[in-house]
Each structure stands twice: as structure tokens, then as C-alpha cells.
Amino acid sequence: MNTIRSPQPPPSLTRSVEDYLKSVFHLTSQGGFATTSDIAEMLDVAPPSVSGMMKRLSETGLIEHVPYRGVQLTPQGRRAALQMIRRHRILESYLTSKLGYDWGDVHVEAERLEHAVSEKLIERMADALGEPRYDPHGAPIPTAAGEIEEAELVPLAESEVGSSLVLQEVGDEHPARLHYLAEQGLTPGVRLTVIDRQPFNGPTIVRLGDGTTRVVGQELALLLFCRSSDGE
Amino acid sequence: MNTIRSPQPPPSLTRSVEDYLKSVFHLTSQGGFATTSDIAEMLDVAPPSVSGMMKRLSETGLIEHVPYRGVQLTPQGRRAALQMIRRHRILESYLTSKLGYDWGDVHVEAERLEHAVSEKLIERMADALGEPRYDPHGAPIPTAAGEIEEAELVPLAESEVGSSLVLQEVGDEHPARLHYLAEQGLTPGVRLTVIDRQPFNGPTIVRLGDGTTRVVGQELALLLFCRSSDGE
DNA sequence: ACAGTGCATTAGCCTAGACTAAATTTCAAC
DNA sequence: GTTGAAATTTAGTCTAGGCTAATGCACTGT
Ligand SMILES: [Mn+2]
Ligand SMILES: [Mn+2]
Ligand SMILES: [Mn+2]
Ligand SMILES: [Mn+2]
Numbered sequence A, B: 001m002n003t004i005r006s007p008q009p010p011p012s013l014t015r016s017v018e019d020y021l022k023s024v025f026h027l028t029s030q031g032g033f034a035t036t037s038d039i040a041e042m043l044d045v046a047p048p049s050v051s052g053m054m055k056r057l058s059e060t061g062l063i064e065h066v067p068y069r070g071v072q073l074t075p076q077g078r079r080a081a082l083q084m085i086r087r088h089r090i091l092e093s094y095l096t097s098k099l100g101y102d103w104g105d106v107h108v109e110a111e112r113l114e115h116a117v118s119e120k121l122i123e124r125m126a127d128a129l130g131e132p133r134y135d136p137h138g139a140p141i142p143t144a145a146g147e148i149e150e151a152e153l154v155p156l157a158e159s160e161v162g163s164s165l166v167l168q169e170v171g172d173e174h175p176a177r178l179h180y181l182a183e184q185g186l187t188p189g190v191r192l193t194v195i196d197r198q199p200f201n202g203p204t205i206v207r208l209g210d211g212t213t214r215v216v217g218q219e220l221a222l223l224l225f226c227r228s229s230d231g232e
Numbered sequence C: 001a002c003a004g005t006g007c008a009t010t011a012g013c014c015t016a017g018a019c020t021a022a023a024t025t026t027c028a029a030c
Numbered sequence D: 001g002t003t004g005a006a007a008t009t010t011a012g013t014c015t016a017g018g019c020t021a022a023t024g025c026a027c028t029g030t
Helices: A015-027 A036-043 A047-059 A075-099 A106-113 A119-129 A175-183 B015-027 B036-043 B047-059 B075-099 B106-113 B119-129 B175-183
Strands: A063-066 A070-073 A164-170 A191-197 A204-208 A213-216 A224-228 B063-066 B070-073 B164-170 B191-197 B204-208 B213-216 B224-228
Touching: A015 A036, A015 A047, A015 A070, A015 A075, A036 A047, A047 A063, A047 A070, A070 A075, A075 A106, A075 A119, A075 B119, A119 B075, B015 B036, B015 B047, B015 B070, B015 B075, B036 B047, B047 B063, B047 B070, B070 B075, B075 B106, B075 B119
Parallel strands: none
Antiparallel strands: A063 A070, A164 A191, A164 A224, A191 A204, A204 A213, B063 B070, B164 B191, B164 B224, B191 B204, B204 B213
């Protein structure tokens, strides 16, 4: 018979699949492959679970798997990943702006909600917020069409002593660290000058826009992604 | 060793379990048992799936199962069910009030979100709304402590001809019906007088507060839950 | 060239939660 | 009381997505 199929109703991805796709996206954002063990660590599952999932995902055409090398997203997988990232970041923005959430608490909430919200709800939230371009941690929000801004950012921990920077984006997964950073005034948009750095993975010392200084240990300085502001 | 266990971290119910508990709650709200086939129909699963789940739920102490008779919620199951119903109804209220959702569309959205939101998010939404007591369909919202208002309502289809009623609550699961009812001005709070009813499951004729009349077919009249307003 | 090591994969098992088909129980009707 | 229909449960199967233990591959160093 070989009946012509009507345009398949989108099979709706599971929560697990959606989180795997996001992980692959993040791990390949600098190009290259995402490895089994990196994905396993990011999602806190055992490596064989990843192998199993990668097999299923490549059968459904969401990723390309090169055995023993790693995986990359197909265009279809990338679209799905960017959609999830848009959901996540719009949710974080909405919770922060409209429901008084602390920026340290939104990530964990968004991590669950992103799998349950409809496209329609996300667009209503985006609309209520005025189509925000960045989430509360400074990460760019993909458009509904699946475009995302790519910036070259350097972690403060790896910045050049003497450079003038703008803090652009902060790693969003650690509530306690975020809480502390906010107290220190280290939030996206702040200007800073790198005064010094201690050796042996020591702290970075910065001067803020208001003239005060901060001593930032390496662990935190690795979470602070900056762009150069020399030309400004 | 027999170590003393600290107060078990709540095992966090699955989406399925949460929906089964809600079904049992609704089916037993008039007392008695929820039957396997009623639950199966309400959740659109096969009866053996229900039997299987009922077994698991009675093992975890959420329901009491009398074989071949049906099930009832334990106090623990009832608490969990009421918590889900609170979440569902707060979500419906929030989507309607704050994000411009049509009252016909909120149910399906809430049906998914109720399993993903945290207690904290629900309470923030409730707070933003001013602790609403009824959802957009007129259903009472349980308190955070697990209290729910119980009213004796009669479906318009079974009301007495000649009586004066207030439309209190409308079945919330059918977007198209809800859309139509809103057009007809048949929304919670409206006063109506039952003028007549045609025989053989025919329509009920009502006069609204503004003097206009409506002819309501039985299928819809079964969704309109009213309380008497004779004394007012 | 080859041994060793570390990562990746396979093999095999488990649970939740669906399903269908078969067996069992209940209950109403005779 | 027996019988038959309807509801319920059991038996057996399936998929998704985890896990551990065992095996296989690839690169590094000699
Ligand atoms: Mn986040
Ligand atoms: Mn997630
Ligand atoms: Mn509802
Ligand atoms: Mn639900």
C-alpha cells in the first residue's frame, strides 16, 4: 500500500530527551563533539545511560553519533534544543520579573517547568515581559524563530590583568554562589577593571564602576563571563 | 543496625500518580467508592492499567482498595489530591487573570503544569492574585492547608422548573463548550430562573438576570452547576 | 609494535506505566 | 439456585529510561 503519510503530529519529546538535547547543545557550543562522559556528568546519570539515549536520539534523527567520538546535534535537534533554551530563559525572566523570585532560585524551577509549558504560554510570558533579549543571568534568549546571539566571552578567571571588562553573563546553577555575587554587586552589566591576580589559581582583584574593589576567588571568577569594554 | 530514619524526604509523586489521585478524589466527592472503570474512563486508560496502579497506590498507603468494589483515598492520599487541585485551580486563575488566557484554554495547560510547579511558585501566584477562593470556572480552590469548600450544587439539567438559581460552577474540560457558554453570558455568578424544560432530555429554558432568555440543551445544562437563590 | 589506561559501548537487569487477552468475581434475572 | 453479562483482576508483553558489570576501542608512552 505504502500510504502517503500526513505531516506527522510532532511526537512530543520526553523530559529526558529534552534535557539531553540541551546538554549536547551547551557542550558543543564551542564546536566539536559532546562526549558521553561530559553528558553523563552534566545530567548526573551513568555513562551507559547516555550511550543508550544517544542511540535512540540518533535513530530519531536528533543527533549525529560518531561511535567512540561523541555526538553533535542535527539541524532538527538544534531547533529542539534552542526551543528548550528559549523556554528556560523566558521562564527564568518571568519568575524574576513578575513573581519576585531571587535570581538564584529560578534555575531549578525553570528546569522542571520548561518541559511542561506550551509554546503559547511562553510567548505570552515573553510578551508580558516585552520580548526580553537576556535572562536574569545575562544569557541571551533565543528568538521564537530559533536564532541565538553568540558572543565571545572570557571568564573573569582567565581575563588579562589590566583589561577593562563588562560582566555579561553569570553561570546560573548555583543559588548560594548567585546570592553571594548579588551581594557583592557582581551582576550582569557591571563594569570592572582587572587590577591583579594572585598566582596558583588565586583570586582575581577587580575594581568596579563605583570605585570599590572586590577579591574574587577562582571558583567564582570562572562563573563570571565578561566581554572587553576597552573601546568604550 | 536498624538506624532511626530521619523524616523521609517526600518521594515526590509521578505525574501519573498525581492524576490518578485527583480522579479518585473527584469520583468519591459524593462519598462511596471510585470504580476501576470510572477511573479508566476519566483518565482515558484501559481498566487493567487502573488495577495495576491501584495496587501500587494502596501499597504506598495513598488509597484503600476493596477488591472488586473500588477505592477511596486515605487521609494521606486526600492531602495529596487536594494539593494537586489547589495547584490546578491557582494555575487556571493565574493564566486567566495575569496572562490573558481564555477560560476555555486554561484547563489543558494547567493539567500539565500542575505536575511541574513548586509549592513556592503556587503560593507566589496565589499571592499575586490575592488568594482567590474560586477558579475561573467557579470551582472552589483548596487552601494551602488542605481545606476545601463543599457546596451542594445541582446541575441546571436537573433543577426544578420555577426555581431561582445562581450559576456557581461550570465544568471546565471542554474549550468549545466554554467558549459558547461565555458568549451566551452563562458564566459563574449569573442569576437565572428556570422557566421550562422540554421532555425527553430536552433543553432547559432559563431567564437571566437581564431579562433575556436562553435555551440550554441537556448536554450543556449538565455542566452548569447551580445553587438555589430563593432566599435572596 | 605493543602494553596499558581510560573512556565508550554492550549485555543484562530493573521499575513505572501502558496495553491485550484470559480468567475471575459479582450481581441481576430467571 | 443457576446462569449469563458486566466489571474486575491477573497474566503476559512492551517501551522508556535508568543502573552495574563486563567488554571493546583508541590513544599514550615505551
Ligand atoms: Mn538556568
Ligand atoms: Mn529540564
Ligand atoms: Mn481544570
Ligand atoms: Mn494533570
